[in-house]
Amino acid sequence: MLKTRIIPCLDVKDGRVVKGINFVDLVDAGDPVQQARYYSENGADEICFLDITASIEKRNTILSVVKKTAEEVFIPLTVGGGITSVENIRNLLKAGADKVSINTAAINNPNIVKKSAEHFGSQCIVVAVDVKKIGNQWLVHSHGGTVNREIEALSWLEKLQNLGAGEILLTSMDRDGTKSGFDLEILSKANKVLSIPIIASGGAGTKDHFFEGVSIGGASALLAASVFHFNEISIKEVKNFLLTKKINVRV
């Protein structure tokens, strides 16, 4: 049976982890490689780095982070944040990323999804979609959820699938950071229109939330950050809970 994936997401700035594990004595808690290795040894099915480096001069720091991680961590690695061109994608894949996650660039120029899927294969192209519910529909936002792009989410998702996206990372900006659970409504709607896998993100706070993300939301994978970083729940606890609920996970 195919397993539901659990993915911890680490924020990396100027080559250092700024939002990551906060509860174990890593020799250097700012080291992305140590954090990625910790998670890979403790049940993570994939690792996600979100590069939040702001300054253009330091943008290449993520490449050496990816390279060092690929030398030591042998589970899939997705890297997102700040990708604007096919060249950026090529460099990340060459450095050892298995997948890249594109967000704003896909909205500004949907052709980047098509071009990169053709060049590198759909399997490594994840498109991150940040949505907010406004009235009775979900609208796509960019720039970390701050700019409303006035695009209806479900039609956007279908378009991304047609362009060749291999996977969708769907984040509810309404739920992100609230620990009130994934937005199950948009997840299940997205699940109905998409035949590619969906990674649910935004709102995980309890083990039940993870269960609902799969059982109601229909997600193929569940991504979370702070609940794992602060050890409020461990990945193993989530997985053991999902197993009792008859959801297949890798243990």
Add this chain to the structure above:
Amino acid sequence: MTKQITIVDYGLGNILSAQQSFIKVIKDNNIDANITISNNPEIIKKSSHVVLPGQGAFETCIKGLSNIPGMIDELYKFAVLKKNPFLGICVGMQLLALDSEENGKHKGLGWIEGHIKKLPTQNLKMPHMGWNTVKLKNNLNSHIQPKETDYYFVHSYYFKCLNEKNILAETVYGINFTSIVVKENIYGVQFHPEKSSLQGLEIIRQFAEL
């Protein structure tokens, strides 16, 4: 004698991951080996082990390989005639088949009898992406004995073996499909051992020690 393990570089795929995994394995297990990435048939000739990775479309991969003058001939001599250890990964495994129906009909290397076919969707998400169970079959005579557990897959097409005895392992996703093929010294894995944690590295170790 020092082993010469060559990973074939034909301009496609995340070769770095495969390379890193081999480096890690030979270091951790004190295997006397050099890991080389090469697109040179002369290097294949001097190798003791060859790894054929592959990502993306079948057609792009087989074209990438045939565009290197002499490469397919040299690989054939290496694996089929001289029977040296050979490992195909993902599309690199699919290339071993007679042909593929991905985006039209394309000829493969034809070393192991079978066809590459599309996985039936049956309301399942495509690609088949993530960790799934590998169950052994016909493994009595195989020199590689993978652990029966989960490995990381990403694919939408599968290897339909014509000869039952070439099936070393199977996996279920809608249908029961072949996840490892074997023919004497030639191995092909549909999943990514280089991305499948310790159990994946273990397959790489067993291959490197052949």
